[in-house]
Amino acid sequence: MESTGDVLRSMNNPALRQRSRDLEQGLLNHPLVKQLREEHPELDESRLRLHLSRLYQYVEESRHCANCPGLAACPNDFPGHYSKLTVESVSGAPDLYERKTPCALKVAQDSQDSIRKRIRSFYVDERVLHGGYDEIDIMGKDPRRGVAVNKLFDYITTTKENGLTPHGIYLHGSFGTGKTFLMCYLLHELAVAGYNGVIVYMPDFIEDLKSIMMDGQKLKETVDTLKNCDLLIFDDIGAENLNPWARDHILGAILNYRMNRKPTFYTSNYPLDGLEKHLSFTSKDGEEIYKGQRLMDRIAPFVDVIPLYGENQRGKR
Known part of the structure:
Protein backbone atom coordinates (compact mmCIF):
# COMPACT_ATOMS: atom_id res chain seq x y z
CA MET A 1 0.00 0.00 0.00
CA GLU A 2 1.32 3.45 -0.99
CA SER A 3 2.27 5.90 1.77
CA THR A 4 0.80 9.40 1.86
CA GLY A 5 4.19 10.75 0.82
CA ASP A 6 4.26 8.49 -2.25
CA VAL A 7 0.80 9.68 -3.27
CA LEU A 8 1.78 13.34 -2.86
CA ARG A 9 4.98 12.81 -4.85
CA SER A 10 3.06 11.10 -7.65
CA MET A 11 0.76 14.12 -7.84
CA ASN A 12 3.81 16.21 -8.75
CA ASN A 13 4.48 13.98 -11.74
CA PRO A 14 3.74 16.15 -14.84
CA ALA A 15 2.78 13.13 -16.98
CA LEU A 16 0.32 11.91 -14.38
CA ARG A 17 -1.20 15.37 -13.98
CA GLN A 18 -1.61 15.63 -17.75
CA ARG A 19 -3.29 12.22 -17.90
CA SER A 20 -5.68 13.31 -15.17
CA ARG A 21 -6.53 16.50 -17.07
CA ASP A 22 -7.09 14.50 -20.27
CA GLN A 35 -26.27 16.74 -23.51
CA LEU A 36 -26.70 17.36 -19.79
CA ARG A 37 -24.93 20.71 -20.11
CA GLU A 38 -27.11 21.71 -23.08
CA GLU A 39 -30.27 20.86 -21.15
CA HIS A 40 -29.05 22.75 -18.08
CA PRO A 41 -27.02 25.79 -19.14
CA GLU A 42 -27.47 27.19 -15.62
CA LEU A 43 -25.01 24.54 -14.38
CA ASP A 44 -21.54 26.03 -14.90
CA GLU A 45 -18.39 24.01 -15.50
CA SER A 46 -16.95 24.69 -12.06
CA ARG A 47 -19.96 23.01 -10.50
CA LEU A 48 -19.61 20.05 -12.84
CA ARG A 49 -15.96 19.64 -11.86
CA LEU A 50 -17.02 19.27 -8.25
CA HIS A 51 -19.07 16.22 -9.26
CA LEU A 52 -16.70 14.39 -11.59
CA SER A 53 -17.23 11.14 -9.70
CA ARG A 54 -20.99 11.38 -10.29
CA LEU A 55 -20.46 12.15 -13.96
CA TYR A 56 -18.11 9.18 -14.26
CA GLN A 57 -20.65 6.89 -12.57
CA TYR A 58 -23.38 8.21 -14.85
CA VAL A 59 -21.38 7.60 -18.02
CA GLU A 60 -20.12 4.16 -16.95
CA GLU A 61 -23.53 2.88 -15.92
CA SER A 62 -25.09 4.22 -19.12
CA ARG A 63 -22.47 2.25 -21.05
CA HIS A 64 -23.26 -0.88 -19.04
CA CYS A 65 -26.97 -0.48 -19.74
CA ALA A 66 -26.37 0.01 -23.45
CA ASN A 67 -24.58 -3.36 -23.45
CA CYS A 68 -26.87 -4.97 -20.87
CA PRO A 69 -25.76 -8.53 -19.97
CA GLY A 70 -29.05 -9.22 -18.19
CA LEU A 71 -30.28 -8.55 -14.68
CA ALA A 72 -28.42 -11.44 -13.05
CA ALA A 73 -25.06 -10.22 -14.40
CA CYS A 74 -25.68 -6.47 -14.00
CA PRO A 75 -22.26 -4.78 -13.41
CA ASN A 76 -23.69 -1.56 -11.94
CA ASP A 77 -22.96 -0.74 -8.30
CA PHE A 78 -26.63 -1.26 -7.42
CA PRO A 79 -27.74 -4.17 -9.65
CA GLY A 80 -30.85 -3.46 -11.65
CA HIS A 81 -30.46 0.30 -11.19
CA TYR A 82 -28.68 3.04 -13.09
CA SER A 83 -27.50 6.52 -12.10
CA LYS A 84 -29.91 9.28 -13.07
CA LEU A 85 -28.67 12.85 -12.79
CA THR A 86 -30.96 15.77 -12.04
CA VAL A 87 -30.31 19.46 -11.55
CA GLU A 88 -32.04 21.10 -8.62
CA SER A 89 -31.77 24.50 -7.05
CA VAL A 90 -30.79 24.75 -3.40
CA SER A 91 -30.74 28.20 -1.84
CA GLY A 92 -31.04 29.63 -5.34
CA ALA A 93 -27.95 27.84 -6.70
CA PRO A 94 -28.27 24.96 -9.18
CA ASP A 95 -26.52 21.74 -8.26
CA LEU A 96 -26.16 18.19 -9.56
CA TYR A 97 -27.86 15.26 -7.81
CA GLU A 98 -27.67 11.54 -8.45
CA ARG A 99 -30.47 9.04 -7.90
CA LYS A 100 -30.42 5.30 -8.40
CA THR A 101 -33.28 4.41 -10.74
CA PRO A 102 -34.59 0.89 -11.48
CA CYS A 103 -34.13 -0.18 -15.09
CA ALA A 104 -36.90 -1.72 -17.22
CA LEU A 105 -35.71 -5.26 -16.46
CA LYS A 106 -35.77 -4.57 -12.73
CA VAL A 107 -39.21 -3.01 -12.92
CA ALA A 108 -40.48 -6.05 -14.85
CA GLN A 109 -38.93 -8.46 -12.33
CA ASP A 110 -40.40 -6.57 -9.39
CA SER A 111 -43.78 -6.62 -11.11
CA GLN A 112 -43.59 -10.40 -11.59
CA ASP A 113 -42.49 -10.87 -7.98
CA SER A 114 -45.43 -8.78 -6.85
CA ILE A 115 -47.81 -10.88 -8.94
CA ARG A 116 -46.38 -14.09 -7.48
CA LYS A 117 -46.90 -12.77 -3.97
CA ARG A 118 -50.58 -12.22 -4.73
CA ILE A 119 -51.10 -15.86 -5.68
CA ARG A 120 -51.03 -18.81 -3.32
CA SER A 121 -51.49 -22.43 -4.27
CA PHE A 122 -52.37 -25.48 -2.25
CA TYR A 123 -51.07 -28.63 -3.94
CA VAL A 124 -51.03 -27.11 -7.46
CA ASP A 125 -47.78 -27.26 -9.43
CA GLU A 126 -46.18 -23.79 -9.33
CA ARG A 127 -44.95 -24.28 -12.90
CA VAL A 128 -48.56 -24.16 -14.10
CA LEU A 129 -49.10 -20.85 -12.30
CA HIS A 130 -45.94 -19.10 -13.47
CA GLY A 131 -45.01 -20.87 -16.69
CA GLY A 132 -46.06 -18.01 -18.95
CA TYR A 133 -49.19 -17.59 -21.05
CA ASP A 134 -49.75 -16.88 -24.71
CA GLU A 135 -53.31 -15.99 -25.66
CA ILE A 136 -52.82 -17.17 -29.26
CA ASP A 137 -51.48 -20.47 -27.97
CA ILE A 138 -54.41 -20.76 -25.55
CA MET A 139 -56.88 -20.30 -28.38
CA GLY A 140 -54.94 -22.33 -30.93
CA LYS A 141 -54.32 -25.54 -29.01
CA ASP A 142 -57.82 -26.85 -29.77
CA PRO A 143 -60.45 -24.86 -31.71
CA ARG A 144 -63.23 -26.74 -29.90
CA ARG A 145 -62.51 -24.91 -26.69
CA GLY A 146 -62.76 -21.49 -28.33
CA VAL A 147 -66.24 -20.68 -26.94
CA ALA A 148 -65.15 -21.41 -23.36
CA VAL A 149 -61.89 -19.49 -23.74
CA ASN A 150 -63.70 -16.43 -25.12
CA LYS A 151 -66.08 -16.45 -22.13
CA LEU A 152 -63.08 -16.62 -19.83
CA PHE A 153 -61.45 -13.68 -21.64
CA ASP A 154 -64.71 -11.72 -21.32
CA TYR A 155 -64.84 -12.38 -17.58
CA ILE A 156 -61.26 -11.16 -17.12
CA THR A 157 -61.89 -8.00 -19.16
CA THR A 158 -65.14 -7.19 -17.35
CA THR A 159 -63.51 -7.68 -13.94
CA LYS A 160 -60.58 -5.45 -14.85
CA GLU A 161 -62.97 -2.74 -15.99
CA ASN A 162 -65.70 -2.99 -13.35
CA GLY A 163 -64.17 -4.77 -10.37
CA LEU A 164 -65.01 -8.00 -8.57
CA THR A 165 -68.52 -9.35 -8.20
CA PRO A 166 -69.65 -12.36 -6.12
CA HIS A 167 -70.12 -14.27 -9.37
CA GLY A 168 -67.49 -16.83 -10.40
CA ILE A 169 -67.15 -19.56 -13.03
CA TYR A 170 -67.81 -23.30 -13.03
CA LEU A 171 -65.62 -24.78 -15.76
CA HIS A 172 -66.30 -28.45 -16.47
CA GLY A 173 -65.13 -30.87 -19.11
CA SER A 174 -63.26 -34.07 -19.83
CA PHE A 175 -59.81 -35.01 -18.56
CA GLY A 176 -56.87 -33.03 -19.92
CA THR A 177 -58.80 -30.36 -21.81
CA GLY A 178 -56.97 -27.53 -20.00
CA LYS A 179 -59.36 -26.55 -17.20
CA THR A 180 -56.64 -26.02 -14.59
CA PHE A 181 -54.42 -24.19 -17.05
CA LEU A 182 -57.20 -21.79 -18.03
CA MET A 183 -58.09 -21.06 -14.42
CA CYS A 184 -54.42 -20.39 -13.63
CA TYR A 185 -54.42 -17.99 -16.58
CA LEU A 186 -57.45 -16.19 -15.13
CA LEU A 187 -55.80 -16.03 -11.71
CA HIS A 188 -52.57 -14.66 -13.20
CA GLU A 189 -54.31 -12.01 -15.30
CA LEU A 190 -56.38 -10.75 -12.37
CA ALA A 191 -53.30 -10.80 -10.13
CA VAL A 192 -51.69 -8.46 -12.66
CA ALA A 193 -54.70 -6.20 -12.08
CA GLY A 194 -53.98 -6.22 -8.34
CA TYR A 195 -56.22 -8.97 -6.97
CA ASN A 196 -54.95 -11.74 -4.73
CA GLY A 197 -56.04 -15.32 -5.11
CA VAL A 198 -55.70 -18.94 -4.07
CA ILE A 199 -55.99 -22.13 -6.10
CA VAL A 200 -56.65 -25.40 -4.25
CA TYR A 201 -56.29 -28.88 -5.71
CA MET A 202 -59.26 -30.52 -3.98
CA PRO A 203 -58.22 -34.21 -3.75
CA ASP A 204 -54.96 -33.38 -1.93
CA PHE A 205 -56.54 -30.61 0.11
CA ILE A 206 -59.25 -32.88 1.55
CA GLU A 207 -56.68 -35.54 2.36
CA ASP A 208 -54.43 -33.02 4.06
CA LEU A 209 -57.29 -31.72 6.19
CA LYS A 210 -57.16 -35.03 8.05
CA SER A 211 -53.62 -34.31 9.19
CA ILE A 212 -54.20 -30.69 10.23
CA MET A 213 -57.61 -31.10 11.90
CA MET A 214 -55.85 -31.52 15.25
CA ASP A 215 -53.84 -28.32 14.74
CA GLY A 216 -56.51 -25.73 15.45
CA GLN A 217 -54.35 -22.71 14.63
CA LYS A 218 -53.15 -24.02 11.27
CA LEU A 219 -56.68 -25.11 10.37
CA LYS A 220 -58.09 -21.68 11.23
CA GLU A 221 -55.38 -19.88 9.24
CA THR A 222 -56.02 -22.10 6.20
CA VAL A 223 -59.80 -21.66 6.30
CA ASP A 224 -59.49 -17.89 6.86
CA THR A 225 -57.16 -17.62 3.87
CA LEU A 226 -59.69 -19.37 1.64
CA LYS A 227 -62.56 -17.30 3.02
CA ASN A 228 -60.94 -13.93 2.56
CA CYS A 229 -58.87 -14.07 -0.65
CA ASP A 230 -60.24 -12.06 -3.57
CA LEU A 231 -60.30 -15.05 -5.92
CA LEU A 232 -60.67 -18.68 -4.85
CA ILE A 233 -60.38 -21.61 -7.22
CA PHE A 234 -61.38 -25.13 -6.21
CA ASP A 235 -59.55 -27.21 -8.79
CA ASP A 236 -60.87 -30.67 -9.71
CA ILE A 237 -63.77 -30.54 -7.30
CA GLY A 238 -65.61 -33.84 -7.40
CA ALA A 239 -62.43 -35.91 -7.49
CA GLU A 240 -61.90 -35.76 -3.71
CA ASN A 241 -62.89 -38.45 -1.22
CA LEU A 242 -65.23 -36.47 1.02
CA ASN A 243 -65.97 -37.06 4.66
CA PRO A 244 -68.85 -35.32 6.48
CA TRP A 245 -66.56 -33.05 8.54
CA ALA A 246 -64.63 -31.75 5.53
CA ARG A 247 -67.81 -31.25 3.52
CA ASP A 248 -70.06 -29.67 6.15
CA HIS A 249 -67.65 -27.85 8.45
CA ILE A 250 -64.83 -26.82 6.11
CA LEU A 251 -66.11 -26.61 2.53
CA GLY A 252 -69.56 -25.52 3.70
CA ALA A 253 -68.16 -22.82 5.98
CA ILE A 254 -65.94 -21.41 3.24
CA LEU A 255 -68.73 -21.31 0.65
CA ASN A 256 -71.23 -19.91 3.13
CA TYR A 257 -68.86 -17.03 3.92
CA ARG A 258 -67.95 -16.23 0.33
CA MET A 259 -71.40 -16.29 -1.27
CA ASN A 260 -72.65 -12.76 -1.93
CA ARG A 261 -69.15 -11.49 -1.04
CA LYS A 262 -66.42 -12.74 -3.33
CA PRO A 263 -66.23 -14.94 -6.43
CA THR A 264 -65.40 -18.62 -6.23
CA PHE A 265 -64.29 -20.63 -9.25
CA TYR A 266 -64.36 -24.34 -9.92
CA THR A 267 -62.95 -26.87 -12.34
CA SER A 268 -64.54 -30.29 -12.50
CA ASN A 269 -65.09 -33.34 -14.66
CA TYR A 270 -68.74 -33.22 -13.53
CA PRO A 271 -71.52 -30.94 -14.73
CA LEU A 272 -73.42 -29.30 -11.87
CA ASP A 273 -75.95 -32.12 -11.41
CA GLY A 274 -73.12 -34.64 -11.25
CA LEU A 275 -71.34 -32.54 -8.63
CA GLU A 276 -74.49 -32.44 -6.53
CA LYS A 277 -74.60 -36.25 -6.48
CA HIS A 278 -70.94 -36.33 -5.48
CA LEU A 279 -71.45 -33.84 -2.64
CA SER A 280 -74.44 -35.83 -1.40
CA PHE A 281 -72.30 -38.87 -0.68
CA THR A 282 -69.55 -39.38 1.90
CA SER A 283 -67.46 -42.44 2.67
CA LYS A 284 -68.76 -42.47 6.25
CA ASP A 285 -72.47 -41.62 6.07
CA GLY A 286 -73.34 -42.69 2.54
CA GLU A 287 -75.92 -40.65 0.63
CA GLU A 288 -77.26 -37.48 2.22
CA ILE A 289 -79.19 -35.71 -0.49
CA TYR A 290 -80.15 -32.63 1.52
CA LYS A 291 -76.56 -31.90 2.54
CA GLY A 292 -75.47 -32.06 -1.08
CA GLN A 293 -78.29 -29.72 -2.06
CA ARG A 294 -77.35 -27.31 0.72
CA LEU A 295 -73.82 -26.99 -0.68
CA MET A 296 -75.11 -26.62 -4.23
CA ASP A 297 -77.28 -23.71 -3.05
CA ARG A 298 -73.99 -21.97 -2.26
CA ILE A 299 -72.41 -22.87 -5.61
CA ALA A 300 -74.90 -22.93 -8.49
CA PRO A 301 -76.47 -19.43 -8.08
CA PHE A 302 -73.03 -17.81 -7.94
CA VAL A 303 -71.33 -19.18 -11.06
CA ASP A 304 -71.52 -19.01 -14.82
CA VAL A 305 -71.40 -22.61 -16.02
CA ILE A 306 -68.98 -23.03 -18.91
CA PRO A 307 -68.48 -26.42 -20.59
CA LEU A 308 -65.00 -26.97 -22.00
CA TYR A 309 -64.76 -29.23 -25.02
CA GLY A 310 -61.58 -30.49 -26.57
CA GLU A 311 -58.98 -33.19 -26.86
CA ASN A 312 -56.93 -34.51 -23.96
CA GLN A 313 -53.72 -32.45 -24.10
CA ARG A 314 -51.76 -34.32 -21.44
CA GLY A 315 -48.52 -35.75 -22.69
CA LYS A 316 -48.63 -33.59 -25.84
CA ARG A 317 -46.14 -30.89 -26.74
Whole structure:
Protein backbone atom coordinates (compact mmCIF):
# COMPACT_ATOMS: atom_id res chain seq x y z
CA MET A 1 0.00 0.00 0.00
CA GLU A 2 1.32 3.45 -0.99
CA SER A 3 2.27 5.90 1.77
CA THR A 4 0.80 9.40 1.86
CA GLY A 5 4.19 10.75 0.82
CA ASP A 6 4.26 8.49 -2.25
CA VAL A 7 0.80 9.68 -3.27
CA LEU A 8 1.78 13.34 -2.86
CA ARG A 9 4.98 12.81 -4.85
CA SER A 10 3.06 11.10 -7.65
CA MET A 11 0.76 14.12 -7.84
CA ASN A 12 3.81 16.21 -8.75
CA ASN A 13 4.48 13.98 -11.74
CA PRO A 14 3.74 16.15 -14.84
CA ALA A 15 2.78 13.13 -16.98
CA LEU A 16 0.32 11.91 -14.38
CA ARG A 17 -1.20 15.37 -13.98
CA GLN A 18 -1.61 15.63 -17.75
CA ARG A 19 -3.29 12.22 -17.90
CA SER A 20 -5.68 13.31 -15.17
CA ARG A 21 -6.53 16.50 -17.07
CA ASP A 22 -7.09 14.50 -20.27
CA LEU A 23 -9.44 12.10 -18.51
CA GLU A 24 -11.30 14.98 -16.93
CA GLN A 25 -11.66 16.80 -20.23
CA GLY A 26 -12.73 13.61 -22.00
CA LEU A 27 -15.43 13.10 -19.38
CA LEU A 28 -16.69 16.70 -19.69
CA ASN A 29 -16.82 16.29 -23.48
CA HIS A 30 -18.60 12.93 -23.39
CA PRO A 31 -21.86 13.10 -25.42
CA LEU A 32 -24.01 12.32 -22.37
CA VAL A 33 -22.36 15.05 -20.30
CA LYS A 34 -22.56 17.51 -23.19
CA GLN A 35 -26.27 16.74 -23.51
CA LEU A 36 -26.70 17.36 -19.79
CA ARG A 37 -24.93 20.71 -20.11
CA GLU A 38 -27.11 21.71 -23.08
CA GLU A 39 -30.27 20.86 -21.15
CA HIS A 40 -29.05 22.75 -18.08
CA PRO A 41 -27.02 25.79 -19.14
CA GLU A 42 -27.47 27.19 -15.62
CA LEU A 43 -25.01 24.54 -14.38
CA ASP A 44 -21.54 26.03 -14.90
CA GLU A 45 -18.39 24.01 -15.50
CA SER A 46 -16.95 24.69 -12.06
CA ARG A 47 -19.96 23.01 -10.50
CA LEU A 48 -19.61 20.05 -12.84
CA ARG A 49 -15.96 19.64 -11.86
CA LEU A 50 -17.02 19.27 -8.25
CA HIS A 51 -19.07 16.22 -9.26
CA LEU A 52 -16.70 14.39 -11.59
CA SER A 53 -17.23 11.14 -9.70
CA ARG A 54 -20.99 11.38 -10.29
CA LEU A 55 -20.46 12.15 -13.96
CA TYR A 56 -18.11 9.18 -14.26
CA GLN A 57 -20.65 6.89 -12.57
CA TYR A 58 -23.38 8.21 -14.85
CA VAL A 59 -21.38 7.60 -18.02
CA GLU A 60 -20.12 4.16 -16.95
CA GLU A 61 -23.53 2.88 -15.92
CA SER A 62 -25.09 4.22 -19.12
CA ARG A 63 -22.47 2.25 -21.05
CA HIS A 64 -23.26 -0.88 -19.04
CA CYS A 65 -26.97 -0.48 -19.74
CA ALA A 66 -26.37 0.01 -23.45
CA ASN A 67 -24.58 -3.36 -23.45
CA CYS A 68 -26.87 -4.97 -20.87
CA PRO A 69 -25.76 -8.53 -19.97
CA GLY A 70 -29.05 -9.22 -18.19
CA LEU A 71 -30.28 -8.55 -14.68
CA ALA A 72 -28.42 -11.44 -13.05
CA ALA A 73 -25.06 -10.22 -14.40
CA CYS A 74 -25.68 -6.47 -14.00
CA PRO A 75 -22.26 -4.78 -13.41
CA ASN A 76 -23.69 -1.56 -11.94
CA ASP A 77 -22.96 -0.74 -8.30
CA PHE A 78 -26.63 -1.26 -7.42
CA PRO A 79 -27.74 -4.17 -9.65
CA GLY A 80 -30.85 -3.46 -11.65
CA HIS A 81 -30.46 0.30 -11.19
CA TYR A 82 -28.68 3.04 -13.09
CA SER A 83 -27.50 6.52 -12.10
CA LYS A 84 -29.91 9.28 -13.07
CA LEU A 85 -28.67 12.85 -12.79
CA THR A 86 -30.96 15.77 -12.04
CA VAL A 87 -30.31 19.46 -11.55
CA GLU A 88 -32.04 21.10 -8.62
CA SER A 89 -31.77 24.50 -7.05
CA VAL A 90 -30.79 24.75 -3.40
CA SER A 91 -30.74 28.20 -1.84
CA GLY A 92 -31.04 29.63 -5.34
CA ALA A 93 -27.95 27.84 -6.70
CA PRO A 94 -28.27 24.96 -9.18
CA ASP A 95 -26.52 21.74 -8.26
CA LEU A 96 -26.16 18.19 -9.56
CA TYR A 97 -27.86 15.26 -7.81
CA GLU A 98 -27.67 11.54 -8.45
CA ARG A 99 -30.47 9.04 -7.90
CA LYS A 100 -30.42 5.30 -8.40
CA THR A 101 -33.28 4.41 -10.74
CA PRO A 102 -34.59 0.89 -11.48
CA CYS A 103 -34.13 -0.18 -15.09
CA ALA A 104 -36.90 -1.72 -17.22
CA LEU A 105 -35.71 -5.26 -16.46
CA LYS A 106 -35.77 -4.57 -12.73
CA VAL A 107 -39.21 -3.01 -12.92
CA ALA A 108 -40.48 -6.05 -14.85
CA GLN A 109 -38.93 -8.46 -12.33
CA ASP A 110 -40.40 -6.57 -9.39
CA SER A 111 -43.78 -6.62 -11.11
CA GLN A 112 -43.59 -10.40 -11.59
CA ASP A 113 -42.49 -10.87 -7.98
CA SER A 114 -45.43 -8.78 -6.85
CA ILE A 115 -47.81 -10.88 -8.94
CA ARG A 116 -46.38 -14.09 -7.48
CA LYS A 117 -46.90 -12.77 -3.97
CA ARG A 118 -50.58 -12.22 -4.73
CA ILE A 119 -51.10 -15.86 -5.68
CA ARG A 120 -51.03 -18.81 -3.32
CA SER A 121 -51.49 -22.43 -4.27
CA PHE A 122 -52.37 -25.48 -2.25
CA TYR A 123 -51.07 -28.63 -3.94
CA VAL A 124 -51.03 -27.11 -7.46
CA ASP A 125 -47.78 -27.26 -9.43
CA GLU A 126 -46.18 -23.79 -9.33
CA ARG A 127 -44.95 -24.28 -12.90
CA VAL A 128 -48.56 -24.16 -14.10
CA LEU A 129 -49.10 -20.85 -12.30
CA HIS A 130 -45.94 -19.10 -13.47
CA GLY A 131 -45.01 -20.87 -16.69
CA GLY A 132 -46.06 -18.01 -18.95
CA TYR A 133 -49.19 -17.59 -21.05
CA ASP A 134 -49.75 -16.88 -24.71
CA GLU A 135 -53.31 -15.99 -25.66
CA ILE A 136 -52.82 -17.17 -29.26
CA ASP A 137 -51.48 -20.47 -27.97
CA ILE A 138 -54.41 -20.76 -25.55
CA MET A 139 -56.88 -20.30 -28.38
CA GLY A 140 -54.94 -22.33 -30.93
CA LYS A 141 -54.32 -25.54 -29.01
CA ASP A 142 -57.82 -26.85 -29.77
CA PRO A 143 -60.45 -24.86 -31.71
CA ARG A 144 -63.23 -26.74 -29.90
CA ARG A 145 -62.51 -24.91 -26.69
CA GLY A 146 -62.76 -21.49 -28.33
CA VAL A 147 -66.24 -20.68 -26.94
CA ALA A 148 -65.15 -21.41 -23.36
CA VAL A 149 -61.89 -19.49 -23.74
CA ASN A 150 -63.70 -16.43 -25.12
CA LYS A 151 -66.08 -16.45 -22.13
CA LEU A 152 -63.08 -16.62 -19.83
CA PHE A 153 -61.45 -13.68 -21.64
CA ASP A 154 -64.71 -11.72 -21.32
CA TYR A 155 -64.84 -12.38 -17.58
CA ILE A 156 -61.26 -11.16 -17.12
CA THR A 157 -61.89 -8.00 -19.16
CA THR A 158 -65.14 -7.19 -17.35
CA THR A 159 -63.51 -7.68 -13.94
CA LYS A 160 -60.58 -5.45 -14.85
CA GLU A 161 -62.97 -2.74 -15.99
CA ASN A 162 -65.70 -2.99 -13.35
CA GLY A 163 -64.17 -4.77 -10.37
CA LEU A 164 -65.01 -8.00 -8.57
CA THR A 165 -68.52 -9.35 -8.20
CA PRO A 166 -69.65 -12.36 -6.12
CA HIS A 167 -70.12 -14.27 -9.37
CA GLY A 168 -67.49 -16.83 -10.40
CA ILE A 169 -67.15 -19.56 -13.03
CA TYR A 170 -67.81 -23.30 -13.03
CA LEU A 171 -65.62 -24.78 -15.76
CA HIS A 172 -66.30 -28.45 -16.47
CA GLY A 173 -65.13 -30.87 -19.11
CA SER A 174 -63.26 -34.07 -19.83
CA PHE A 175 -59.81 -35.01 -18.56
CA GLY A 176 -56.87 -33.03 -19.92
CA THR A 177 -58.80 -30.36 -21.81
CA GLY A 178 -56.97 -27.53 -20.00
CA LYS A 179 -59.36 -26.55 -17.20
CA THR A 180 -56.64 -26.02 -14.59
CA PHE A 181 -54.42 -24.19 -17.05
CA LEU A 182 -57.20 -21.79 -18.03
CA MET A 183 -58.09 -21.06 -14.42
CA CYS A 184 -54.42 -20.39 -13.63
CA TYR A 185 -54.42 -17.99 -16.58
CA LEU A 186 -57.45 -16.19 -15.13
CA LEU A 187 -55.80 -16.03 -11.71
CA HIS A 188 -52.57 -14.66 -13.20
CA GLU A 189 -54.31 -12.01 -15.30
CA LEU A 190 -56.38 -10.75 -12.37
CA ALA A 191 -53.30 -10.80 -10.13
CA VAL A 192 -51.69 -8.46 -12.66
CA ALA A 193 -54.70 -6.20 -12.08
CA GLY A 194 -53.98 -6.22 -8.34
CA TYR A 195 -56.22 -8.97 -6.97
CA ASN A 196 -54.95 -11.74 -4.73
CA GLY A 197 -56.04 -15.32 -5.11
CA VAL A 198 -55.70 -18.94 -4.07
CA ILE A 199 -55.99 -22.13 -6.10
CA VAL A 200 -56.65 -25.40 -4.25
CA TYR A 201 -56.29 -28.88 -5.71
CA MET A 202 -59.26 -30.52 -3.98
CA PRO A 203 -58.22 -34.21 -3.75
CA ASP A 204 -54.96 -33.38 -1.93
CA PHE A 205 -56.54 -30.61 0.11
CA ILE A 206 -59.25 -32.88 1.55
CA GLU A 207 -56.68 -35.54 2.36
CA ASP A 208 -54.43 -33.02 4.06
CA LEU A 209 -57.29 -31.72 6.19
CA LYS A 210 -57.16 -35.03 8.05
CA SER A 211 -53.62 -34.31 9.19
CA ILE A 212 -54.20 -30.69 10.23
CA MET A 213 -57.61 -31.10 11.90
CA MET A 214 -55.85 -31.52 15.25
CA ASP A 215 -53.84 -28.32 14.74
CA GLY A 216 -56.51 -25.73 15.45
CA GLN A 217 -54.35 -22.71 14.63
CA LYS A 218 -53.15 -24.02 11.27
CA LEU A 219 -56.68 -25.11 10.37
CA LYS A 220 -58.09 -21.68 11.23
CA GLU A 221 -55.38 -19.88 9.24
CA THR A 222 -56.02 -22.10 6.20
CA VAL A 223 -59.80 -21.66 6.30
CA ASP A 224 -59.49 -17.89 6.86
CA THR A 225 -57.16 -17.62 3.87
CA LEU A 226 -59.69 -19.37 1.64
CA LYS A 227 -62.56 -17.30 3.02
CA ASN A 228 -60.94 -13.93 2.56
CA CYS A 229 -58.87 -14.07 -0.65
CA ASP A 230 -60.24 -12.06 -3.57
CA LEU A 231 -60.30 -15.05 -5.92
CA LEU A 232 -60.67 -18.68 -4.85
CA ILE A 233 -60.38 -21.61 -7.22
CA PHE A 234 -61.38 -25.13 -6.21
CA ASP A 235 -59.55 -27.21 -8.79
CA ASP A 236 -60.87 -30.67 -9.71
CA ILE A 237 -63.77 -30.54 -7.30
CA GLY A 238 -65.61 -33.84 -7.40
CA ALA A 239 -62.43 -35.91 -7.49
CA GLU A 240 -61.90 -35.76 -3.71
CA ASN A 241 -62.89 -38.45 -1.22
CA LEU A 242 -65.23 -36.47 1.02
CA ASN A 243 -65.97 -37.06 4.66
CA PRO A 244 -68.85 -35.32 6.48
CA TRP A 245 -66.56 -33.05 8.54
CA ALA A 246 -64.63 -31.75 5.53
CA ARG A 247 -67.81 -31.25 3.52
CA ASP A 248 -70.06 -29.67 6.15
CA HIS A 249 -67.65 -27.85 8.45
CA ILE A 250 -64.83 -26.82 6.11
CA LEU A 251 -66.11 -26.61 2.53
CA GLY A 252 -69.56 -25.52 3.70
CA ALA A 253 -68.16 -22.82 5.98
CA ILE A 254 -65.94 -21.41 3.24
CA LEU A 255 -68.73 -21.31 0.65
CA ASN A 256 -71.23 -19.91 3.13
CA TYR A 257 -68.86 -17.03 3.92
CA ARG A 258 -67.95 -16.23 0.33
CA MET A 259 -71.40 -16.29 -1.27
CA ASN A 260 -72.65 -12.76 -1.93
CA ARG A 261 -69.15 -11.49 -1.04
CA LYS A 262 -66.42 -12.74 -3.33
CA PRO A 263 -66.23 -14.94 -6.43
CA THR A 264 -65.40 -18.62 -6.23
CA PHE A 265 -64.29 -20.63 -9.25
CA TYR A 266 -64.36 -24.34 -9.92
CA THR A 267 -62.95 -26.87 -12.34
CA SER A 268 -64.54 -30.29 -12.50
CA ASN A 269 -65.09 -33.34 -14.66
CA TYR A 270 -68.74 -33.22 -13.53
CA PRO A 271 -71.52 -30.94 -14.73
CA LEU A 272 -73.42 -29.30 -11.87
CA ASP A 273 -75.95 -32.12 -11.41
CA GLY A 274 -73.12 -34.64 -11.25
CA LEU A 275 -71.34 -32.54 -8.63
CA GLU A 276 -74.49 -32.44 -6.53
CA LYS A 277 -74.60 -36.25 -6.48
CA HIS A 278 -70.94 -36.33 -5.48
CA LEU A 279 -71.45 -33.84 -2.64
CA SER A 280 -74.44 -35.83 -1.40
CA PHE A 281 -72.30 -38.87 -0.68
CA THR A 282 -69.55 -39.38 1.90
CA SER A 283 -67.46 -42.44 2.67
CA LYS A 284 -68.76 -42.47 6.25
CA ASP A 285 -72.47 -41.62 6.07
CA GLY A 286 -73.34 -42.69 2.54
CA GLU A 287 -75.92 -40.65 0.63
CA GLU A 288 -77.26 -37.48 2.22
CA ILE A 289 -79.19 -35.71 -0.49
CA TYR A 290 -80.15 -32.63 1.52
CA LYS A 291 -76.56 -31.90 2.54
CA GLY A 292 -75.47 -32.06 -1.08
CA GLN A 293 -78.29 -29.72 -2.06
CA ARG A 294 -77.35 -27.31 0.72
CA LEU A 295 -73.82 -26.99 -0.68
CA MET A 296 -75.11 -26.62 -4.23
CA ASP A 297 -77.28 -23.71 -3.05
CA ARG A 298 -73.99 -21.97 -2.26
CA ILE A 299 -72.41 -22.87 -5.61
CA ALA A 300 -74.90 -22.93 -8.49
CA PRO A 301 -76.47 -19.43 -8.08
CA PHE A 302 -73.03 -17.81 -7.94
CA VAL A 303 -71.33 -19.18 -11.06
CA ASP A 304 -71.52 -19.01 -14.82
CA VAL A 305 -71.40 -22.61 -16.02
CA ILE A 306 -68.98 -23.03 -18.91
CA PRO A 307 -68.48 -26.42 -20.59
CA LEU A 308 -65.00 -26.97 -22.00
CA TYR A 309 -64.76 -29.23 -25.02
CA GLY A 310 -61.58 -30.49 -26.57
CA GLU A 311 -58.98 -33.19 -26.86
CA ASN A 312 -56.93 -34.51 -23.96
CA GLN A 313 -53.72 -32.45 -24.10
CA ARG A 314 -51.76 -34.32 -21.44
CA GLY A 315 -48.52 -35.75 -22.69
CA LYS A 316 -48.63 -33.59 -25.84
CA ARG A 317 -46.14 -30.89 -26.74
